[in-house]
Amino acid sequence: MQTEARIRIQSVKKLPLFKMTDRKWAVVFLTPGFILMLIAYVYPLLYSLYLSFSSWDIFNPDGKIKLQGMHNYYKIFTNDALLSSLVRTSIFSFSALVIQLVIGVSVALLVTSEHLNQKFTSLVRAFLLAPMIISPVVAGILWRTLYNREYGPINYFLSLVGISKNPWIADPDTALMSVIIVEIWLFTPFVIFIITGGLLSLAKEPFEAAKVDGATPWQMFWKVTLPLLRPVILIIITLRIMDLFxxxxxxxxxxxxxxxxxxxxxxxxxxxQGIKFLDVTGAAAASWVLLLILLPPSLYLLRKTFIREGR
Amino acid sequence: MKPKWHWKVLGYVYLTIVILVTLFPVYWLFVTSIKLQKDWLSRPPVIFPKQTTFSNFQKLLASPEMQLAIKNSFVVAASSTALAMLFGSLTAYVLTKIVLGNRRVNEFLLIGILITRLFPFITLLIPYFLMMRDFQLMDTLQALILINTSVFFPFVVWLMVGFFENIPREIEESAMIDGCNLWQRFLMIVVPITKTGLSVTSIFIFIASWNEFIYAITFTTHQAKTLPVIIGSFITDKGIQWGDMTALSVISITPVLLIAIFSQKYFVRGLTMGAVK
Structure with a gap:
């Protein structure tokens, strides 16, 4: 059963390119994509950037969009609700990321371990696909039933081991933690698959050399496996941060x-803010702030995509 | 060197716990959808129901609103997949294989397309919302197809570049000598050779567009609602409608489940590759 993924980093620098021979066809091939990019990305992004520097009374039919500088951005950083939302998003993202990495690496090491029964580990790998068939919207609904205080199975299972009823998503104090649990359930399998693929594509020699030198499994993990796995883990961290935010x-x-x-x-x-309360200019500004937050990981990913790893 | 037996036991126990936690919610989803109403309102919860029913499914599948949503979901996912695949692979092919004046131009265009993957969807949502309003495309399938095609076009380009660059240069060269033009080469050589790549990519796009939620919930109100929109709007707890909620969820994941069962290899490759690129 081949359920592992391999990370392939590609480079456009080495594309086997041909000289242009039939210009007419090349134009036909490129035109639909070009038009799509213009109306779906170039124009909307410029529009949104323009909105973020403007004010607009959308409820007034005669209201015009007026440029007014940095006002919307200034408002974001003086708006407690948005700032606390930013803090919340960071807590959510970083705690989920750490847990996903720990579970991801540990499970990947175990399912690729030669000391465990191969039939068992390949079964585990197949079962791990389960959350991937559940779409995120459905996962939200599903976990609402699981978390239900009175009729939900989670509180029931916990009561079996003597833990009292937890309100989970019904209580502001535990709600964010409950959301993090769903995130972990839903996307850790993906992390596991990528790391498993990474582990399987590592060269055998360093491990054998370390064995000869008498390394303990613990040393083997910290000194050999983890450093070799570094590029894969960095890519995962980048991808996850971008998706978590x-x-x-x-x-x-x-x-x-x-x-x-x-x-x-x-x-x-x-x-x-934008769709429900129709503060489109404020929402546009906030969305550009989110874009700027995601810029460093984005640029890192972009660079990685174009530079072939030297291995 | 063999690890001590208790480490092995610990490994088995850990993996078993991981699998139980992973599988139980999925089991719960399916089992709740076929439970009798009295069983989902019982304490303690019924984990293994003695009686089952398909009445939730019958009720949902008979309702015109659900039939419309299922039809909409299929139309949107199939059309966007077809369009994004067509436009995306044509673009990817030219950008990988034909020098557009200078290699830098190709690189520039490819990077430009890749960058779109990095924008948070919410940055595009606000302008899309205003554009759809201005062009009176709200609550139309055309709007959803157009948006999904645009959203997945860059993915197709990036995934297909990876497959196209592996086509041996000689095959195309000999076709060029035989006088095949770009279109003939694409149709008769490139498409058959990259069948796997095209399938993996379409599966990935189909699933993503079948599950697409945020644009669907923003741009539909009645006529163009897709399944995720209806599922997402169960947010108001008018009493507990677990039967409806879970049955509808099961219906909505069925196509993905079938893909996962019948082409597991493509499924995993598609999901992971799509996210990595």
Missing amino acids: KTFDYVYSMTYGGPGESTEILTLSIYK
Whole structure:
């Protein structure tokens, strides 16, 4: 059963390019994509940037968009709700990331271990696919039933081991933690698959050499496996940070940001501000702030995509 | 050197716990959808129901609103996949294989397309919202198809570049000598050779667009609602509607489940590759 993924880093520098021979066809091939990029990315992004520096009374039919400088951005950094949403998003993202990495690496090491029964580990790998068939929106609904205080199975299982009823997503104090648990359930399998693929594609020699030198499994992990796995882990961290900061679907269907604002992460508060309360200029500015936050990991990923790893 | 037996036991126990925690919610979803109503409102919860029913499914599948949503989901996912695949692979092919004046131009265009992957969707959502309003495309399938095609176009380009660059140069050269033009080469050589790549990519795009939520919930109100929109709007707890909620969820994951069962290899490759690129 081949369920592992391999990370392939590609480079456009070495593309086997041909000279242009039939210009007419090349134009036909490129035109639809070109038009799509213009109307779906170039224009909307410029529009959104323009909005973020403007004011607009959208409820007034004669209201015009007026440029007014940095006002919307200034408002973000004096707005407690948005700032606390940013803090919340960071807590959510970083705690989920750390736990996903720890579980990801440990499970990947175990399912690739030669000391465990191969049939068992390949079964584990197949079962780990399960959350991947569940779409995030459905996951939100599903976990709402699991977390249900009275009829949910989680509180029931916990009561079997003597833990009293937990309100989970019904209480502002535990809601964010409950959202993190769903995130871990939903996306850790993905982390496991990538790390498993990374582990399987590592060269055997360093491990054999370390064995000959009498390294303990513990030393082997810290001194050999982890350094060799570094490029894969860095890519995963980047991808996960970008996706974690963009989390939306299951939070929407599970808590819609509540109770109170306890699970209102950035995407959700921008969504509410722009689409629900129609403060489109303020929401545009906030969305560019999110874009700037994601710029460093984005640039890192971009660089990695174009530079072939020297191995 | 063999690890001590208790380390092995610990490994088995850990993996078993991971698997139980992973699988139980999925089991719960399926089992709740076929439980009798009295069983999902019982304390302690019924983990293994003695009686099952398909009435939730019958009720949902008979309702015109659900039929419309299922149809909409299929139309949107299939059309966007087809369009994004067509436009994306044409673009990817030219950008990988034909020098557009200078290699720098190719690189520039490819990087430009890749960068779109890095924008948070929310940055595009606000302008899309205003554009859809201005062009009166709110609550139309066309709007969803257009948006999904645009959103997944860059993915297709990036995934397909990876497959196209592996086509041996000689094959295309000999076709060029035989006088094949770009279109003939694409149709008769490139498409058959990259069948696997095209399938993996379409599976990935189909699933992503089938599950697409944020644009669907923003741009549909009645006529163009897709399944995720209906599932997402269970947010108001009008009493507990677990039967409906879970049955509808099961319906919505069925196509993905079928893909996962019948082409597991493509499924995993598609999901992981799509996210890595």
